Amino acid sequence: MTWQQIAAEKKAHQLDSVPKEWLGSDLPSAETLIVIDFPRESSVLSALDLEITESSVASLLSNLASSKWSAVQVTTSFYKRAIVAQQLTNCLTEIFVERALARAQALDEHLKRTGQVVGALHGLPISLKDQISIKGIDSTMGYVSWVGQPAEKNSVIFDILESLGAVPFVKTNLPQTLLSPETFNNVFGRTTNPYNRSLTCGGSSGGEGALIALKGSPLGVGSDIGGSIRIPSAFCGVYGFRPSYNRIPYAGCVNSLEGQDSILSVLGPLSNSLDGIKTFFKAVFSKEPWQKDPMIIRKRWSDEEYNLIHHGNGKKLCFAIMWHNEEIVPHPPIRRGLEMTKNALLAAGHEVIDWVPYKQAEISTIAVSIMTAGATEDFMKATAPTGEPIITSIALDQNAEAPSFRPSSAGTSAFELWQVHKKKRDLRQEYLQHWEDTVGKTGTGRPVDAIISPIAPFTAPPHGLMNTGTYTLWLNTLDYPALAIPVTKVDPALDVKQPREEFYSAEDRQNYEIYNPATYENAPISMQVIGRGGEEEAVIAMSEIVDEALRRYKAQV
Amino acid sequence: MTWQQIAAEKKAHQLDSVPKEWLGSDLPSAETLIVIDFPRESSVLSALDLEITESSVASLLSNLASSKWSAVQVTTSFYKRAIVAQQLTNCLTEIFVERALARAQALDEHLKRTGQVVGALHGLPISLKDQISIKGIDSTMGYVSWVGQPAEKNSVIFDILESLGAVPFVKTNLPQTLLSPETFNNVFGRTTNPYNRSLTCGGSSGGEGALIALKGSPLGVGSDIGGSIRIPSAFCGVYGFRPSYNRIPYAGCVNSLEGQDSILSVLGPLSNSLDGIKTFFKAVFSKEPWQKDPMIIRKRWSDEEYNLIHHGNGKKLCFAIMWHNEEIVPHPPIRRGLEMTKNALLAAGHEVIDWVPYKQAEISTIAVSIMTAGATEDFMKATAPTGEPIITSIALDQNAEAPSFRPSSAGTSAFELWQVHKKKRDLRQEYLQHWEDTVGKTGTGRPVDAIISPIAPFTAPPHGLMNTGTYTLWLNTLDYPALAIPVTKVDPALDVKQPREEFYSAEDRQNYEIYNPATYENAPISMQVIGRGGEEEAVIAMSEIVDEALRRYKAQV
Structure with a gap:
């Protein structure tokens, strides 16, 4: 198969696990640029779906813990809204509805049986940038050559989030090579900005930016090596945090420029509120990630520092x-x-x-x-197996001469x-x-x-x-x-x-x-x-x- | 001048600041191999000098704080013993008696005037591996090419130790390029092992090992990129700690392979007791070194971890x-x-x-x-100005074919x-x-x-x-x-x-x-x-x- 055929087939099966009733028939036309409020009008989402998806992370967790809302209900609501977001902005890569709902079901049963939540993120749906590996699911990172190679192991952050009770439910789009501040690749195409679809959502965590702006996910995990969390957060009007090196475990994720250890890519959260950001850090640190990723600094969440003792x-x-x-x-x-x-x-x-x-x-x-x-050699290695081209322009017209952000050199x-x-x-x-x-x-x-x-x-x-x-x-x-x-x-x-x-x-x-x-x-x-x-x-x-x-x-x- | 002349002149002036009465006339002959107990017999050291230099770090600090012993007295006792050690094993590089005694005098005056110690290490003499820069003093690191280029700034660790009240008083010998587990360079020559001078003291912090074994210093700072603290500690029978990356500030030190950020050289203490090791860490962390060196992890001394809460x-x-x-x-x-x-x-x-x-x-x-x-290019750059040879053998007979520890490649x-x-x-x-x-x-x-x-x-x-x-x-x-x-x-x-x-x-x-x-x-x-x-x-x-x-x-x- 040519790289175009591989990409087309992957894309054709992207929504296979999605129930037909989640696919809206009342979508705005392509000419409608401002779609940020469309989910509220969509026939797919019930009043309860809207209430749930517009709740803060704190209220979601409290209503999940009190069993007011089941994990299945919350996951379903966010999934439906995420699929609407996908149809509006093309923000998703991997979609695995049965798997996520089965996980939610298991959490509900645990809570019913034991009266206890599984952890600090019990029942919370979480979206993950495509880099973050989940066993059995592709981590293509937008490379055609990586299609059909499901991850053999979970990434450490995935295991930690699951152990906290979270429900990872979608993976999100990103640019080929990651080193681009827009979101476009040969497998999944381009993600647009829900505030104005003629504008870019930014990158590289652009799928997260668009999805969270549309409230299709309460909390997402992106990565940042040069702005890749903050740029889509800024362009899509959400909160996003680039933490210091080696606080959030990166082990087991796929990446560009692997072995480039001088300026480290870091994982970090995106959310519609700071409460989501804080919850993520406290929860991840509580699992002592240094026991699972040897790069991680041995340091717990510090209430002292949060209380700004070094800042009067x-x-x-x-x-x-x-x-x-x-x-x-x-x-x-x-x-x-x-x-x-x-x-x-x-x-x-x-x-x-x-x-x-x-x-x-x-x-x-x-x-x-x-x-x-060493970037050029790295990109060549990832694209060579199928011969897909390295994307050098992010302009809409791929034949136009357009500025390229991506650095390249002979090494x-x-x-x-x-x-x-x-x-x-x-x-x-x-x-x-x-x-x-x-x-x-x-x-x-x-x-x-x-x-x-x-x-x-x-x-x-x-x-x-x-x-x-x-x-x-x-x-x-x-x-x-x-x-x-x-x-x-x-x-x-x-x-x-x-x-x-x-x-x-x-x-x-x-x-x-x-x-x-x-x-x-x-x-x-x-x-x-x-x-x-x-x-x-x-x-x-x-x-x-x-x-x-x-x-x-x-x-x- | 040839590199040999530069080295000979440097060496000829090494003891210039040392009072003549500190130079013993009763030194053992070169054939005497076991010299570890010689300081106790040396006519240079008084009973009080022996008492002081054989005290633990804890008693030194307590007797200094109570003014039982003045900083001038303690510094003088250790200096005298360090000069004996130098004559026995050639363990020192830079010796700056007036400067150290003036510092000790100032500490004594401060204590007398205020009734307070300057800091947790008040009056404690500390030896520093030659890499650790002190403004106005050479940091040759054993390179002839670096002779006569006094440091323009203090290293961060030096500033921190001084702010804690310590009295840095000698710098110690090391191998050319640092990447050798013995101690030999073209400027200061070879350091020997006081337990048996036919044996190596190890390296690269070999001067520290020999000096501390002879109790010529109560606490020293070495560096370790492949064993350089632990090997001389082991060979000389002292305690030495190689901590993790980025806990003790390295900023402002000279080094080999600068920019090699993959396996970091770290600073760490050597001492005759664990009490010296612990005192060093608690004291350095108390000064929040991350405010002075951007590489340092923002983490204080943890009594919780010291109390082994993660170890039952x-x-x-x-x-x-x-x-x-x-x-x-x-x-x-x-x-x-x-x-x-x-x-x-x-x-x-x-x-x-x-x-x-x-x-x-x-x-x-x-x-x-x-x-x-990139090692070969690095070593060439440091030796080229004077044309001194890169030392490839650490055998006594430099013409003999001997194994070389030091790695080299074309890059x-x-x-x-x-x-x-x-x-x-x-x-x-x-x-x-x-x-x-x-x-x-x-x-x-x-x-x-x-x-x-x-x-x-x-x-x-x-x-x-x-x-x-x-x-x-x-x-x-x-x-x-x-x-x-x-x-x-x-x-x-x-x-x-x-x-x-x-x-x-x-x-x-x-x-x-x-x-x-x-x-x-x-x-x-x-x-x-x-x-x-x-x-x-x-x-x-x-x-x-x-x-x-x-x-x-x-x-x-």
Whole structure:
């Protein structure tokens, strides 16, 4: 078979396990771009399905534990909504209804029999990025060559989630090679943005972004090596957390650039609320993941750090906003989102100062050098068996000349790679000092507590135009935890184009020129809250403070 | 100047800061091999000097804090003994008497003025392996090319130790390139073993081993990438701890293979007691080193883990002894040391089972592949400026054909290195499973609590014959913490050669053949206690249990 035939056959069987009645006949036409609220109108979803799928993770868990809702009911509701989301945005890869419902049934029986939940995530449906292996199910990662090779073992995170009582129920779409900030591959095709289907959902965890935005999953697990959790979170208006290296177990997942150990891809959660993010971390840490993955740091959830003991107990924090990175100035909606955040934090009694960028471009360059050191050989190896092409453009028109985000090079020697590592080490040391040196400017007696920065210099752009990791990649290089938080949405009346004469670079000018408010209408506006390495608990707590400040501020204005 | 002239001039000025009265005139002749007790006879050391230098770290700190002994007195006593050690074994590199005494004087004044100690290590002299940079002092690392280039900044560990009140007072010798388990370089020459100067002190932290064995320093800091703390600790009969990656800050030290981030060199303490080891960790962690070195894990000293809550509160532990690694069977004294340890632990009421080796050779091979990936280019770069030769043999006769421990190769590509990393990742995962699988054999309901293994297949051998990292390197690859503990000494009457017919390899046979009890007379016998990744506190606690069991057992037998 040709690679096209293999891909077509895989795609043709994608919905085989889905009951026919879950497939809506009242779907919007392809011309309907804004589909974010469609699930509420869909004939497939009952009032109870809507109530369940629009509940917070905390209420889902409490209603599951009290048996108000069965795991079968909750799984069914989310599955139905996920299938609607799939039909709207093409966000799923593997769908295994019987298996997930059987698991839910077993959980219900356990609870009935013992009166006890299986664990902290009892009955909670969880979506998983396609990389996360489940025994017996394909982990193609969008490579045609990997179709029909079901995983022989569960990934460690899957085992942990199951041991906590979760119900993994779908796998989600991603770009071929993962190293792309949009979501497009030769097996499952392209995922679109439910806020505006002419825009990209971002990548690489783009299936998660679109699915969770449509409330087709209460909690998803993505991965981030250069922005792959935060970019789709930002573009799809959901919460998403890129934790530090080696806190969430990656063992047993498939991946690109395996053995590239310099800038580690990390797993992290996406959800519609911070409560989902926090629940995920507390639950996973409670299972002592270092006993199952030797890379994982031996450290439990710290309530002390969550209570911000290193940040004045959270009473008066100092946030620093990086308005732009001296490379590419963000579009007006991003600026407005940052201003809204600043005002909300000031209104809540916190300090807000400006973050001074430090060698941002140099830090990103290091990351690109590392990833390209052996990338081409890696991609070739994965595509060679079927001869499928390596996707170099993410434009809608595959014949058009379009910018490619994905790095490629002829490769370097190990010794050259070591020299890049030295630069990385020095830059990490310098950035730490740069942060420490803010102590005199904060008025709190501490250095800046958290940085707030854009996630991209724009909201979700049209397909094929997401071509930069400039606001995300630096944090993977420095290994700072960063949590994406939605702020508001693009409003052409507010987000007008402003005249600008001076530019940092050709990319900066080009980015300025492509902006027009109409194209980006309705796109979510987000930002990220950034902490020090290993400070997951504190970043979650500080994000809760920012999120609550924004909620109050928006309610007043 | 030629490299020989540069080296000779450096060496000629090594003792410039030392008062003439500290240089003994009653030194033993070069033919005297056993010099371990010589300091007690030396006319240089007063009774008080002996009392001070033979005190434990705990009593030193308590007598310093109570002002029974001044920091100047304690520093002077250790300095005098260190200079004796230098004359006996050539264990030092940089000596800076005025500077250290001025520091001690300032500490004394602070205590007098405020009634408070500066920190947990107030007044404690500390020796530092030559890699550990001190502003204004050379960090040659034994490279002629680096002579006369004083460090521009302190290393982070130096700053932390000073902030704790310690008095860094000497730097210690090491092999050129560091990647050698003996101690020999073109600048400072060879360090010998004070238990028997015809034997090697081991390496790479060999200067620390010899100095601390002679009680010329109460606490030293070495580094370990393949055994470099544990080997000299074992050969010189002192305690030495190789912790997990990224717990003790390495930032600002000089190093070999900089940018080789796959198997990290780590800093760790050497001391004459476990109390010194524990004091070091508690003190360093209390200074939150992650605020100063971005690589460091954000985790304080855990009393919970030290109290062995994950090990049944330490009541009944199960140790597993790896008698040999199925590569090279250790010499009879090592076997006797392990048997003594087993009997001591059984007598103390613990379980002892056999550890089954698992792919030990494969794990070591991975490490060698990684280090050689760019090593030759690295060594060339460091030696080229003066043209000094790269030392390839550590034999006494530099013209003799002798085995070289140091790996070398033409280098590999980054992509090939990534493939090695994949194997490493898989082996780490398999070894974790191998360890977990012992749960059914221990009788405690837990997997094995700690492994006990040889540190080398022999006690300190004659110079030039230390040519294997087979019992240490695997732990750097797996990132398991391992603490070297002295057991006893070679006794030719007990450690007789036994007939053996079958061998695992040519190296195994060769190792068998070189043994004869007389050559190794008086050499210390040691072993290492090995825990899980990140389990520093528990390994210290379990080592205390082993050490105490041995003490009691030896007192009874």
